[in-house]
Amino acid sequence: MGDVGSVGLGSLGHPLLGAVVSLASGGGVLLSGRLSLATHEWLADHAVHGVMLLPGTAFVELVVRAGDQVGCGRVEELVIEAPLIVPEKGGVHLQVEVGEADASGFREVSVYSREEADGDGAAWVRHAHGVLGSAVPSSETQYDFGVWPPVGAELVDVSGEYVRAAENGLEYGPVFQGLRRAWRRDGEVFAEVGLPEGERERAGQFGLHPALFDAALHALGVSGALAGGSGSLLPFSWRGFALEAVGATSLRVRLASVGAGSDAVSVLVGDESGRGVASVESLVLRPVDADQLNAVGGAARDGLFRVEWVDAPGAVAAGGEVASRTEVVRVVSEGPDVVGEVYGRVLEVLERVRAWVADEDLAGERLVVVTRGAVDAGDGVEDMAGAAVWGLVRSAQSENPGRLVLVDTDDVEGVGGVLPGVLALGEEQVVVRSGVVRVPRLGRVRVSGEVSGGFGSGAVLVTGGTGVLGGVVSRHLVVRHGVSRLVLLSRRGAEAEGAAELRAELEGAGAEVVIAACDAADGEALAGVLSGLPEGFALSGVVHAAGVLDDGLLTSLTRERVEPVLRAKVDAAWNLHELTAGMDLSAFVLFSSATGVLGGAGQSNYAAANVFLDGLASWRRAQGCRVCRWRGVCGPRPVA
Template identity: 50%
Template sequence: MISGAETEIEQIAAALAAQGRRVKRLTVSHAFHSPLMEPMLNDFRTVVEKLSFREPSLPFVSTVTGTTVSDEMASADYWVSHVRATVRFANGLRALHGLGVRKFVEIGPDTVLTGLVEQTLQTEAVPVLRRDRTEVRAAVEAVGRLHLAGTPVDWPAVLPGARPVELPTYAFQHERYWLEETAGVGDVTAAGLQGAGHPLLGAAVELAGSDRTVFSGRLSVASHGWLADHTVGGVVLVPGAALVELALRTGDEVGCGRLEELTLQAPLVLPEAGAVQLQVSVGEADAEGRRTVEIHSRPHDLAGAATAEWTAHADGVLAVADAAPDKYDAPWPPARATSVEVSDVYDTLADKGLVYGPVFRGLRAAWRRGDEVFAEVALPEEAANAADAFGLHPALLDAALHAIGLLQLADGEGMRLPFAWSGVSLQAVGAMALRVRIAPDGRGGATVDLFDEAGLPVAQVESLSLREVSREQMAAAASAARDESLFQVEWVPAVGGSSVAAPWAVLGDGPLAEGGEVFADVDALVASSGDLPGTVVLECPAVEGVPVPDAVRNRLADVLDLVQRWVADERLASSRLVVVTRGAVAVSADEPVDMRVAPVWGLVRAAQAEHPGRFVLADLPNGAGSEALAAGLACDEPQWAVRDGAVRVPRLARAQDSADEASGFGDGPVLVTGASGALGGVVARHLVS
């Protein structure tokens, strides 16, 4: 804060604004803590000397001295100097922090000091009052935030008569009982590979007959959730810093610790579902020991199958590491450097399409001195625990580059991402915090020097170039990474399972009655003496002699009634009902379907989903008897059909790439049901075009 004569202050504010600094004029009645207060000091002293003073009973940190004070407060001199002296707020905060204070409460009309506390100490500060809320609401919210932060609260005193209650449940409350996917790998040596020992790489293999090595891995938002905190243009983008980490790691494996150059060719986007297979290829060494490095990926579906061709994301050159740079011995923060506000950096970047989650929001402070930018970056706690697994954690390196954006916040440019890296070397591994120096390299790029808090070198980038990326480019990359394959149901030969001993029970009369005991209906079944059979067969022939809608309605009503009674009767809990149809499903494309019984499959499929293991769907050819039924039951499948004496079961398979085969509409008229909906409209437009 600057205080003084209005004309001089306006000149200073204009100069700061020209440098890109944010300037705000405070609404105050006097220029406190400036020479303009001197004329009133004597009168103020006369009033203050009439007061009685006592030493504070609690430790008190003064913004006059920036340290703890006691008896000096019990004098008029202290309070007179308080009006005129410089406010040492930051010094006072650090003194409190040194005394072990970790929670701060602002007792004032708004949140002016709260932001300053959080910026100075990177700790939470809670305002008691807020301009946009009532006093009671703001105060209760403040106490609640302190309670959540671990501060003991005397709730009966805050809310007299209130009592704690259990939190209510909500519609989607649930518990997870399955194992989460992790980035770990098993024993890849059993497959003839070597473990890569890196969070982004799973295995490595040396190619026979050459000096080349290929490293591979698999990335997804499920296995590497922290990457989801790096969103560009609405898609999850693997940062260029991660590609640099991959190149340095693989280079280190073959004795090349310096990345001479790495040029990014295409964005590496992670799909919302599925994963990408990653491959880093390191070429043979030339006469000077240099090697090429290439990074490719291709999308994988949920089953682990590749769904597209390889895409080249980066290529470069590795070389033998050279000498480490000197220690950074200059004062920190740098002399004559101007502090830069960083609290709104990520909001500004988000407006340009660069959205960073907690793991990548590592920029803590920044300064500018001429064309140089200095910064402090650190990993959050959840990422710092994994820092040792990387050479240089990609989120930490990416955060170091955010300081470059401080020079571009007001230039109106779009999303600018790292494009070409030159002269990248790593001197220390596992860093959790960095001091950063960025300066122009004289070729339109920037030089980046990274040090630890002691000034020892961690990494260096001799030249880094950025390139603007449009939202259209990111959308195209996301589309390429997304698995947009079409799938269809195929009926494949069944593999024999456990055999079913005959006889089975049959409800009603028909060709299948010869296979077991016959019961007129389910009532007769449950009323029979002895144990109930484990398998009960119900044949559902088509209703003859009536229109198709009536035949469907009548058959579904009978099946629905039986299914509901089957589920409700506990005596049938250990028995399964096999619903047999004839011609209700098409096993091949040219096979007709009897629409009078086809809906039975839809009804029973719903019952199967709600009551697994209780129902079986079977479809037999006309004339087939108990032998065909026995063959199907032996496969122990929930749905099956017998055709040409063979049992077939439905499986999901990728549709052919051919447009004609994928659509299957042919040249004749097409009836589109539900055409007034969104999907129907899409299909109709496709047919017309």
């Protein structure tokens, strides 16, 4: 093990990592390596739904080796964010980055890859992220592996285990078929696993051979009481991994559920002499299907898009006259009541657009809706009510192609001078800035591998917290972001269906949970909840995931069908914005919908509500607030 502070580049001699360099930023290190089927043929024995993947145990091996380089051999947490596909031809470059130590001695660690075939200009993809700590100077695993097989354990037939695994899409070759025997006893599973003869000589090159460690987890399949009972389950989140001995070729294993209602298991590993080899305080597995894997290959690198506003093709002539049967509706919001303006402008435009599309005499003619500062074309959103109008009309355009045109300008009164040229473009949506006309196009977002994370050290409030989406978000916050306190709001609170089970699961994962019956759209009720939170539950993050659907074509929408949909998104978001204004939040996350950006027939009311959220996000960012739109994977943005 080299002194990383004294050399720029060193050799590691690890099967997956070949070199290490100290980072100029101070205190961190970067390890690099390369893998391929030509040099690591044993990886071909690990396929899921026909796709060769680097096993989750290999990620642990990588970060443990990286942690050893800086004296942090314990994996406090490691979350696998994306599978790493091993290509049939060519290789994959690896990087493991370890950051500098914080005040407590912990270091962040990330694993990246880039296929050789993509070239040097391609983006690195982050596959795993976690935290390393100093290894606990303990030597004995909390189990006596010297007494074997365990007293009172019932022998289980494992002869058909790999046939059953293959039926579930887990295709293990000889190197990974290491499960030899297994026993069950009162919620525990015990097993013996080993490497095949031809692979044993390679075990000494690893801390713990990934194929051997992976085989230790195959025993989960012999008991439906544990997380691995069925399906294509792969390691997702590791907590508290410690390696006590290296070079093992066979193992004795104990697996047990972590708490009632939890989908996590603890793992204790020893060798044939009874000596402790490794331990995992908590391992969570998640299902994966063939469609997910088929989408991973390209999606992680180039499947993410955003709307970009580009100059219109060709010069747009100013002057001229708008066709006599083209009507222009100007929508400008200037009042201090943001929520009131949203309702007023949306309902006003709804009525005008409904009347226009219903008038058969106007078939083939166009209605132009003009707004000011309602679109973020790189300059932020100023009019959130206008933004909601854009959502409404975008979806109405899907139902009435060629009938409606959206124009956002910085000069509402002078827009008439460019309208003839704008309409001649045939575009349904344009922005005009300083006389320059721009049109929307999809732009590819290159994934840099850098994902901002962190919800602070306080509690995170989730609206719609006991619903399906709220449950997914809450689990994600605890497992992915390490959030330890949650405040879940919903109309029925603890009485909602599934709320008790969700609480038990989150508490089993180590979180403290408050569930409150509160409609966040009711400002007074929300203020009451916030003021009555228990000690230690000061908020450091907000996730607004609540919403209401009432789909219908534009011509069927009424005030009664629009207002409840707006209320769930708009009123609640604005209440959260105002009531948390004095709090030191690390993240303010708004769950929006693609229908607001792309338009969707039958969802004009829902699109309006969601584009308001987009506008609020843009406006908050311009004010220097922390905010994230659409995805719960992002954390704080820099404050201006």
